[in-house]
Amino acid sequence: MLLSLLSALAITCLPVWFVLHRLLPDEPAGRRSLVLGYSILLGFICITLVMRLHSLLGIPFSMTAIALSVLPLFALGLLLPGRRSVAVARATPVSAPTRPAKLLLLLCALLIAAHATMLAVEVLYTPVSPWDSKQHWAKQAKVFLAHRELVPHVANVWWLALWGEGVYTNFHPDYPVTLPLIQTWMGVALGGWHDVYVNLPWLLCFGAIGLIFFGQLRVAGVGVVVATAATYMLLSLPLLNAQVALAGYADPFMAAAFLGAFAAFSNWTRTGRAWQGVLAVLCASCCVLLKQEGVFWAIAFLPGLLVLRIGALRGYAILGAALIAMVLLLVLLPDTTSFAGHTIREMRFFYRPAGWMPFFEGLFVHDNWHLLSYLLVAALAWAAVAARRDRLDLAPAITVLAGGTFLLLLLYLFTSYSVAAVQHTSSNRLAMHFVPSWLFLLAVLFSQMQRPVALRAGPGPRD
Amino acid sequence: MHTLIKPYAVLVSIYLLLATLPAAAASRALTDFTAVNGGAETVAEGLRLTPDDSGKIYLTLDVDGFDLGQHTLVHIDAQSQLPLQYFLLWKTAQHGDQLFQFSVGAAAGAGASGDPLVVDMAGQPRWEGDATMVGLGVFAPGRRDVLLREFAFHRPGLLYDAQLLLEQWAGFLPWKPADSNFYTGTSGYREGVPPVPLFAGVLGLVGTAYLLFLLLRGRLRAFDWRVVGGLAFFLWLCLDLLWLHRLGARAVDTMDNRVGKSIEERLLATEDAPVVELVAQVRPLIENDDARVFIASDSDFYGMLGSYYLTPLNTYWRRLGPELPRARFVRAGDYLLLVRPTRVAYDAQRQVVTFPKGVEVPVETLHISPVGGLLRVL
Numbered sequence: 001m002l003l004s005l006l007s008a009l010a011i012t013c014l015p016v017w018f019v020l021h022r023l024l025p026d027e028p029a030g031r032r033s034l035v036l037g038y039s040i041l042l043g044f045i046c047i048t049l050v051m052r053l054h055s056l057l058g059i060p061f062s063m064t065a066i067a068l069s070v071l072p073l074f075a076l077g078l079l080l081p082g083r084r085s086v087a088v089a090r091a092t093p094v095s096a097p098t099r100p101a102k103l104l105l106l107l108c109a110l111l112i113a114a115h116a117t118m119l120a121v122e123v124l125y126t127p128v129s130p131w132d133s134k135q136h137w138a139k140q141a142k143v144f145l146a147h148r149e150l151v152p153h154v155a156n157v158w159w160l161a162l163w164g165e166g167v168y169t170n171f172h173p174d175y176p177v178t179l180p181l182i183q184t185w186m187g188v189a190l191g192g193w194h195d196v197y198v199n200l201p202w203l204l205c206f207g208a209i210g211l212i213f214f215g216q217l218r219v220a221g222v223g224v225v226v227a228t229a230a231t232y233m234l235l236s237l238p239l240l241n242a243q244v245a246l247a248g249y250a251d252p253f254m255a256a257a258f259l260g261a262f263a264a265f266s267n268w269t270r271t272g273r274a275w276q277g278v279l280a281v282l283c284a285s286c287c288v289l290l291k292q293e294g295v296f297w298a299i300a301f302l303p304g305l306l307v308l309r310i311g312a313l314r315g316y317a318i319l320g321a322a323l324i325a326m327v328l329l330l331v332l333l334p335d336t337t338s339f340a341g342h343t344i345r346e347m348r349f350f351y352r353p354a355g356w357m358p359f360f361e362g363l364f365v366h367d368n369w370h371l372l373s374y375l376l377v378a379a380l381a382w383a384a385v386a387a388r389r390d391r392l393d394l395a396p397a398i399t400v401l402a403g404g405t406f407l408l409l410l411l412y413l414f415t416s417y418s419v420a421a422v423q424h425t426s427s428n429r430l431a432m433h434f435v436p437s438w439l440f441l442l443a444v445l446f447s448q449m450q451r452p453v454a455l456r457a458g459p460g461p462r463d
Numbered sequence: 464m465h466t467l468i469k470p471y472a473v474l475v476s477i478y479l480l481l482a483t484l485p486a487a488a489a490s491r492a493l494t495d496f497t498a499v500n501g502g503a504e505t506v507a508e509g510l511r512l513t514p515d516d517s518g519k520i521y522l523t524l525d526v527d528g529f530d531l532g533q534h535t536l537v538h539i540d541a542q543s544q545l546p547l548q549y550f551l552l553w554k555t556a557q558h559g560d561q562l563f564q565f566s567v568g569a570a571a572g573a574g575a576s577g578d579p580l581v582v583d584m585a586g587q588p589r590w591e592g593d594a595t596m597v598g599l600g601v602f603a604p605g606r607r608d609v610l611l612r613e614f615a616f617h618r619p620g621l622l623y624d625a626q627l628l629l630e631q632w633a634g635f636l637p638w639k640p641a642d643s644n645f646y647t648g649t650s651g652y653r654e655g656v657p658p659v660p661l662f663a664g665v666l667g668l669v670g671t672a673y674l675l676f677l678l679l680r681g682r683l684r685a686f687d688w689r690v691v692g693g694l695a696f697f698l699w700l701c702l703d704l705l706w707l708h709r710l711g712a713r714a715v716d717t718m719d720n721r722v723g724k725s726i727e728e729r730l731l732a733t734e735d736a737p738v739v740e741l742v743a744q745v746r747p748l749i750e751n752d753d754a755r756v757f758i759a760s761d762s763d764f765y766g767m768l769g770s771y772y773l774t775p776l777n778t779y780w781r782r783l784g785p786e787l788p789r790a791r792f793v794r795a796g797d798y799l800l801l802v803r804p805t806r807v808a809y810d811a812q813r814q815v816v817t818f819p820k821g822v823e824v825p826v827e828t829l830h831i832s833p834v835g836g837l838l839r840v841l
Contacts, residue, residue, distance in 0.1 A: 111700075111703070111707070114707060114711075115707070115710070117714075118707075118710045118711055118713075118714040119710075121714040121717055121718060122638075122713070122714060122717055125717050125718065125721040125722065125729070126638075126717060126721070126729075127726060127729050127730050127733065129638075129640070129733070130640065130643050131640060131764075131767070134767060134768065134771040135767050135770075135771070135782075138771070139770065139771050139774050142774045142775045143774060143775045145775070146775035147775070156779065156781050156788075159779060160779070160788055160792045163755075163792075163794075164755045164777050164779070168777055168778075169778075169779060170770075171782050194726070195726050195729075195730065196726060196729070226692075229696055233696075233699055236699075236703045236706070236707075238646040238648075238706050239645065239646055241706075241710060242642045242643055242646060243643060245638070245642075245710075245713075246638060246640075246642060246643045249643060362645060364659070364660065364663075365647075365657050365659060365660060366645055366646060366647045366648060366657065366659065367646050367647060367648025367657065367658060367659050367702065367706065368645055368646050370659065370699050370702045370703065370706075371659065371662060371663055371666065371695060371698060371699050371702065374663045374666065374667075375695055424641075424644050424645045424652075425644050426644065428644055428645045429643070429644060446688065446692055449688040450688050450689060450692075
C-alpha cells in the first residue's frame, strides 16, 4: 500500500516538477520551495485532467494508463529552455542571520513541524467525516472509482425521469468533478476505496500552500526571517488546520490555487517575469476547475490587469463604472440568467444586513485566523498613507484581492447565501480561499515597511 | 536586540507560570478518597465508582488545616449513563463529629451525563472553619457505574479565573463537524471570553504606548516596525500555543481511539456507526450491483449517511423533501432502505409501503432492525 501511494505521488508530482524545474530560471531565493509547492498543486490538477481525457477516450482509470499519459510532460519539459541564471541587482549587501534570527527560524520550523505532525495524525487515522464530503465529493469519487470512468450525475428530478439509467444523483450534481477525481486517483493507486487514505492529498495540499507561500515571498524580496515567520503564521491558522484534519472539503485546494495565482500575479506585476505570468494563469484556471465560485475568483484578476495596464486612478474609475453597469445588468436581465450554475432568481438579489455581524465575528472575534484581520487592516491603512509618499507597486495585487473580497461580500450580503453566513456554515470556508493571499500581501507590506523609503519600489534585497 | 527580547521574556514567563501552575485548589488525588458506601476503582480517567444496593456511593477524605471559607468553589466532573445527584459532605474542627451535608440538586444543573459542575458554596450555612473531613455522595439511579474525573475545591480569585480562562481557551474538546466551518477559540459558540479581541487589544495598547513613548521623547523617527511586528508575532504565538495545545490533545485522542483498529472498527466508533452497521447488514442482501436503492429517512444526517455508505450502488436520496418519490417512479426490483427516524408508512403485516398520494406498493421485507430496514419492491 505504501509503495502504491508513493508511486501515485511520484506520478502526480514528478512530471510537473520537471516542467517547472525547466521553466523557472535559476533564482537564488525560494526556487526549490516554489517548484515543489506548485508541482504538488498543479500535479493533482493535471492528473484529474488526464483522467477526464481517459474517460472521454473510453480508457478505464488505472495507474499504468495514467502514468503513461503523463509522460509527455517530460517531453514538454525538455522543450523548455532549461535553467538559466538571471542577474539580480542587490540594493544592499546580504548579511548572515543573527543569533536571535536563527533562534526564531528554528522556533518557526519546530512549530510548523508540530502543526504538520498533528495534522498528519488526523489525516492518517480519521475516516472521511465532513458532511459535504459524504454528501457529494467523496460519494461521487466512489462512483467514479467503481466504474473506472466519469459517470454523469444529475439532479434528483432528472434521475427519476431517466430511471437512473447511466446516471447517478447527489445533492450538488453540477459541482466540478476535480476534487472527486483526486480522491478517485487515490483509490486507483490503492486498488480500491479506502475511507482514510483517500484524504492524503489534503495533507499534501497543506504542504503545497506553505511551500508556494514561502517561495513566492522570497521571490518578492522578503527576507528569510520574515518569510519563515509568515509561513508559520499561515500554517498555524486554526480553520486551515481544521480543514486539513477533517479532510474532504474543496476549500484548502481552492485556497492553494488562489494563492498560487495571486502570489505569481503579484510578483509578475512587479518583475515582469514571464514564468510568473504562466503560473498565475495556470493557477487561476485551477480555481475554475475546483469550485463554482472559482469562476468569480478568476475574474477577480481582471481588475488587477486593468490597473496594471492603465494605472490606478483610471483603472478604479473604470471599475466604478463597471460596478454600476453590473448593478444595472442584474436589475435588467431576466431572472433565469445563470452565473456559475446559479440563476439570478435562485440568488435572490437584495441587501441582507444580517450577514455583516457573522462576517465581523468570523474575522475579528472568532479565532479562525488568529490576529490576521487586525494586522491586515493596520497594514492596509499604512499602505494607503504610504502610497501618497512613495510609489507602491502593489496596486494591481491589492485590486485583485479587493475584487475577490468584494465578490465574497456580495455573495453573503446580497444573495440567498447570506443564510450560510448567519449560520457560520460556509462564509469562513470561502473566506479561507483568500486568507493565504491576504497574509501574503501582509508579509510583503511588512517587508516594505522596514525598508528605507527610496527602496520601496520593486522587490528588495534577498537575504 | 537583547533589550527587545527582555520584555517578551517576562511575558513568556508569566504565560508559562499560568499554564503550569497547579490548580489553585486544595484538591487531592482522587485515589486519596475512601469509598465508605459502594466501591471505587482507579482507572486511567479517574475513579470508577460502583454504587451500593441503594444506588449510593460515598467518598470521604480526612483533612487537616483546610479552610472551607477560602475554598468555596467545588468542581465535580462525573459521567454516567443516567443523570446523577450529588451531596457534599464535611465535618469541621469547630463542630466535632457533626456531619454536614449539602444536596446539589437538579436545580443546580447536576447530573447531565458528562457535564462538569461548579458548585459555589460561598454563603452556604456551615461551610466555614477548618475541615476535618470532606466528602462526596453520589446517587446513581439504576445503580449504574459512575466515572468520576474530578472532585476538587478551588479558591476563588484572579488565579482561579485565569485558570478557568485557560481551560476555556486550550482545554480538550473533541472534534465535531462544525469545526470545519468556524473556530471560536473558546469552548463553544458564544461561550466564554473570545481570546482574539483581547490579544488584539493588548497589541493595540502596547503599540500605542510605544508610539506615545517615542512621541513624548521627540524621537518619532526612531519608530521601528520590527518592534510592533515582533510584538504581533509574539501575541500570535501565544494564541497559537493555545490552539496547538488543543490540536495536540485531539491528536492524542485520535491515536488513542484509532491506532491499531481497522477501518470498520474506526467507523463503528463514530456517530456514523448505526448506519454503517445497517449498511453492512443489508448490502449482501442486494443481489444486483446495478440495483436502484431509494433511501428514506426523516433525518437529513442519517439519510445522507445511508446514501454515502451504500455508494457505489445507484442511490436516490432527497434532502429537505419527501422521503420517497411518487410511486410511479419505482418499479419491481428496486430497493427501499428505511433509516430511522422515518415517517414512511410501512405495514409489516400486509407488506406494503404507502408512497405519496396514498399509493400502496407491495414490498418484500429483507431486513428489519432497530436502526432501519431493507425492503424490495415487488
